[in-house]
Amino acid sequence: MLVRIVATRNIPLIETIGLEIMEKEEGRTFDIPFWIAKILVDSGLARFIDSGITQEEWMQIHFRERFNPLGPLTSLPDDFYSRAYLSLFLVKQGGFMESSKQEVFNRSWARFRDILEARIGKITRLASVETAQSQSMELEEILFYETLRGTIANWRDKMRIIGEE
Numbered sequence: 001m002l003v004r005i006v007a008t009r010n011i012p013l014i015e016t017i018g019l020e021i022m023e024k025e026e027g028r029t030f031d032i033p034f035w036i037a038k039i040l041v042d043s044g045l046a047r048f049i050d051s052g053i054t055q056e057e058w059m060q061i062h063f064r065e066r067f068n069p070l071g072p073l074t075s076l077p078d079d080f081y082s083r084a085y086l087s088l089f090l091v092k093q094g095g096f097m098e099s100s101k102q103e104v105f106n107r108s109w110a111r112f113r114d115i116l117e118a119r120i121g122k123i124t125r126l127a128s129v130e131t132a133q134s135q136s137m138e139l140e141e142i143l144f145y146e147t148l149r150g151t152i153a154n155w156r157d158k159m160r161i162i163g164e165e
Contacts, residue, residue: 001082002031005046034086052087053077055104062111065118073122073136081140084112120144128152 011024024030029049032040040046053061057077064074077083091105123141127149137145 001034001079001085003034003037003082003086004029004031004049005037005040006030006049007040007046009045011040011045034082038089048086048090050083050086052083052085052090053080053108055108058087058108058111062115065115069118069121071122073119073126073141075136076138080138088112124148 006029007024007026010026011021013023014021019036021032021036024046037046037048041048061076061080088105088108091101091108119141123137123145127145
C-alpha cells in the first residue's frame with residue numbers, strides 16, 4: 001500500500017537489494033510503500049500526511065453498511081482498506097496512555113469489523129448467484145469476489161454433474 005509522506009529532513013539515497021529510494025529534500029512530499037514510510041517516520045526523517053479515516057467518515061460508512069445488511073454494496077471511499085489500516089495504525093502508534101485514544105481505537109476497530117463482516121456477506125451473496133460483479137467494490141474486494149466466485153462455480157459444476165450421471 002502506498003502512503004503519502006513529507007520529508008522532515010533531507011533523506012539520503014537509500015539502496016538495498018531490489019530497492020532504491022532516491023534522495024528527498026526536506027519538505028518534499030512523495031508516495032512510498034507503507035512499510036518504508038513507517039521506517040522513515042520512526043527514524044524522524046518524515047511524517048505521514050494522510051491521517052486516514054476521520055471519526056465522522058467511520059460513522060457514515062458504518063451506518064450505510066449496517067443499515068441494510070442484505071442490500072446491495074454501497075460505494076466506499078477510494079482506497080478504503082488502505083486508509084482504514086493507516087487510521088488504525090496511527091491511533092495505535094500514538095499509544096494508549098490516554099483512555100480517550102484507547103476508546104477511539106476500540107470504536108474504530110469495532111466499526112471496521114462490522115463494515116468488513118457486512119461486506120463479506122454481500123460479496124459472498126453476489127459471488128454465489130452468478131451475477132456480474134458490482135461496480136462498488138474496492139480492489140481487495142474484487143480479488144476476494146473473483147476467488148470466491150471461481151470456487152463456487154467449480155463446486156456448482158461438480159454438483160450438477162452428479163445429477164446428470
